[in-house]
Amino acid sequence: MFQHDTIQVFLYALITAIATGFGAIPFAFIKKITPKVMGISNAIAAGLMVGATFMLIMEGANENFLKTIVGMAIGLVFILGIEVLLDKFEHKHDDSPSFLVNKHGFFKNFKKAIIIIIVMTAHSAAEGIGLGTSFGGNLKFGLMMTIAIAIHNIPEGLAISASLVAKGVSWWKAALWSIFTSLPQPIFAVPAYLFISYFKQYLPVGLGFAAGAMLWVVFSDIVPESQENLDEKKSATIISLAIIVMLLFQYLLD
Ligand SMILES: [Zn+2]
Secondary structure (H helix, E strand, C coil): CHHHHHHHHHHHHHHHHHHHHHCCHHHHCCCCCCHHHHHHHHHHHHHHHHHHHHHHHHHHHHHHHHHHHHHHHHHHHHHHHHHHHHHHHCCCCCCCHHHCECCCCCECCHHHHHHHHHHHHHHHHHHHHHHHHHHHHCHHHHHHHHHHHHHHHHHHHHHHHHHHHHCCCCHHHHHHHHHHHHCHHHHHHHHHHHHHHHCHHHHHHHHHHHHHHHHHHHHHHHHHHHHHHCCHHHHHHHHHHHHHHHHHHHHHHC
């Protein structure tokens, strides 16, 4: 039974990773998207991610609000720690795989590749921990988070694929790269799930942890990326609307 559950969590988290690849599908039909569309898709990804963190916080607060807040603080320290470590290796990094992939879709700079993979992993791992922890709480909430993260991953995959396709990478290789960036989701969901299954009392801490780390990623990576290509007011409006849509979605499913 127990193993069966674990495999199920892995598969659900794998589905969210595969959803990232859906973002590449438009490029089977079109050559490129405008910077504006890129800004919009990043804004949607940011808003949906904030919405998902609200869901995590609400779920955690149902159990224990203070433990959730403590978890958020730990999540923030965790992600900051990774950033500080990375800055020691390289001051300026970009989290798009387009900087490390040549037009054939292969690595061109190994050291840089490792750094970018760690940055992407930190982002995706936070979501994976959120998924695994949610399943550790209850199946229904886990499924809700699966859908939430999967939907968030599609515009994220679109933005990743846009930068790859612009370099001449084919759409299906861009799809595989997009899925690759989200593979930490199933990889981190399983230990998070197992941990919470053993130590139920840490459920709100785990939910808060994922929320804290995810919020930081939104504001450090996704929002600035959106506002690089899109007017700040428009970007903020789309982000806010996406948050509302995500919460409405939770209300309707609940
Ligand atoms: Zn994400």
